[in-house]
Amino acid sequence: xxxxxxxxxxxxxxxxxxxxxxxxxxxxxxxxxxxxxxxxxxxxxxxxxxxxxxxxxxxxxxxxxxxxxxxxxxxxxxxxxxxxxxxxxxxxxxxxxxxxxxxxxxxxxxxxxxxxxxxxxxxxxxxxxxxxxxxxxxxxxxxxxxxxxxxxxxxxxxxxxxxxxxxxxxxxxxxxxxxxxxxxxxxxxxxxxxxxxxxxxxxxxxxxxxxxxxxxxxxxxxxxxxxxxxxxxxxxx
Ligand code: ADP
Ligand code: MG
Numbered sequence: 001x002x003x004x005x006x007x008x009x010x011x012x013x014x015x016x017x018x019x020x021x022x023x024x025x026x027x028x029x030x031x032x033x034x035x036x037x038x039x040x041x042x043x044x045x046x047x048x049x050x051x052x053x054x055x056x057x058x059x060x061x062x063x064x065x066x067x068x069x070x071x072x073x074x075x076x077x078x079x080x081x082x083x084x085x086x087x088x089x090x091x092x093x094x095x096x097x098x099x100x101x102x103x104x105x106x107x108x109x110x111x112x113x114x115x116x117x118x119x120x121x122x123x124x125x126x127x128x129x130x131x132x133x134x135x136x137x138x139x140x141x142x143x144x145x146x147x148x149x150x151x152x153x154x155x156x157x158x159x160x161x162x163x164x165x166x167x168x169x170x171x172x173x174x175x176x177x178x179x180x181x182x183x184x185x186x187x188x189x190x191x192x193x194x195x196x197x198x199x200x201x202x203x204x205x206x207x208x209x210x211x212x213x214x215x216x217x218x219x220x221x222x223x224x225x226x227x228x229x230x231x232x233x234x235x236x237x
Pocket of ligand 2: 043118
């Protein structure tokens with residue numbers, strides 16, 4: 001049986017999509033069959049980050065009831081990694097019903113080792129439906145206090161809702177002298193720190209190239225952190 005893991009945060013721009021793409025590809029390289037799903041229905045960009053931008057059928061068509069999920073699953077150029085892309089145009093967004101996400105995603109569980117769900121930020125209805133499509137959750141925060149406390153709130157709500165909170169990724173560490181240190185962040189979050197991902201220009205460069213950093217610059221500090229995250233996630237099964 002596979003594992004369904006939601007990637008969540010309190011605020012936007014913390015690195016959820018970056019984490020989804022790099023964790024998926026790192027797990028794929030370890031030999032696991034992985035499905036990455038773009039469930040950020042209004043701010044979708046996972047397919048761009050993973051270098052696919054011409055998908056005919058998307059998660060939005062499935063949530064609108066005009067396509068089957070199997071028609072929205074694409075093989076990627078990364079070993080063992082499949083992708084469910086999302087549409088970016090507003091016409092598709094307004095037709096898609098986010099309440100159909102859990103019923104669409106959960107039945108895919110037996111067919112993959114890992115299903116990684118890129119979720120919207122916060123606790124609104126579309127974010128809740130995306131996050132509740134998983135059974136486990138990885139939180140992503142930046143080392144700023146408001147970001148940490150917002151992400152902590154999301155973790156508390158998801159735990160109450162029955163998800164297993166694996167822990168959090170402290171992303172973009174080292175950008176400022178005022179960054180909250182990892183041990184303090186872990187104390188505030190009250191869930192395990194899974195990995196510290198440093199601020200690394202290679203990560204952004206990779207995003208712009210449409211090739212996630214674990215593939216684009218495997219020896220960079222950013223890539224090493226995402227490989228470490230993949231190993232940790234496998235270990236804490
Ligand atoms: P979210 O999905 O949470 O909104 P993204 O993953 O899209 O956030 O990341 C937002 C931006 O931050 C992107 O341009 C991405 O390249 C950049 N970014 C993410 N993590 C890092 C990092 N560790 N170092 C440098 N830039 C990063
Ligand atoms: Mg995103």
